[in-house]
Amino acid sequence: MPEFKLEKVSSGFASMVVQEPGAEGIRSCYACGTCTAGCPVRRVNAAYNPRKLIRMVLLGMQDEVLQGKEIWLCSSCYTCQERCPQGIRITETIIALRNLAAREGYAPSGVSMQAKLIKDQGRLYALDEFDDKKRKKAGLPSLPSEVAGATKLLDEKE
Ligand code: SF4
Ligand code: SF4
Structure with a gap:
């Protein structure tokens, strides 16, 4: 995962993401890691981490999230979404991030x-x-x- 650089932070990124259908609740993430612990993609690729992806969105790491390959690795299995104690629709948030990335021309x-x-x-x-x-x-x-x-x-x- 990319390094956090304060000068690259996009202050409006999280607000933009929560307007997307499915991503409305991400601000209630308390970084427990339940999503990452059950993720089957994480099991085969230690670099993939849905908890970290949500954190990156909340930190305003727009370029790193939308231009990175991580959002395209999710298999949309919904395990994380079913287990999140905060009821965050993680899979749908990742789909929303893909849509944003595609709109900006970053789709693979x-x-x-x-x-x-x-x-x-x-x-x-x-x-x-x-x-x-x-x-x-x-x-x-x-x-x-x-x-x-x-x-x-x-x-x-x-
Ligand atoms: S399971 Fe939910 S609350 Fe826990 S880190 Fe993942 S998104 Fe955040
Ligand atoms: S939906 Fe995606 S992020 Fe969530 S557990 Fe499945 S592969 Fe991992």
Whole structure:
């Protein structure tokens, strides 16, 4: 995790984050570490630490949080959120941080590409004959190659 530098603190960062849906309660974090103790990502990557991420937000470490890779490591398993004694919606806070990072152009290229695919065709990958064959075999109807409803929804959100 990056070093804290007072001169780089963004005083409005925490206020900006708490306005995002799901992140409203982060100011009640008392740094108990329950989230980190149960995090499965933490078990395989000691550098990942949701408690520290929340602390960094509250300290105004905007560049380090939004430009760093940590927010993209969360597997969205919700273990931390279910266990937090303060009822903080940690997983949703991390999603909110990803949204903020993406709006500022810091999303990893793979994520941006997936977003573009969903926006353009309503799916992560194009359906081909092979998929249709498998669906038919399983007794399922074939699917259209584009999902107009999804692309329209995303257009309306912009
Ligand atoms: S479990 Fe909740 S209160 Fe404890 S450190 Fe994590 S976010 Fe903060
Ligand atoms: S939701 Fe993310 S931060 Fe929380 S326990 Fe799961 S992987 Fe860790």
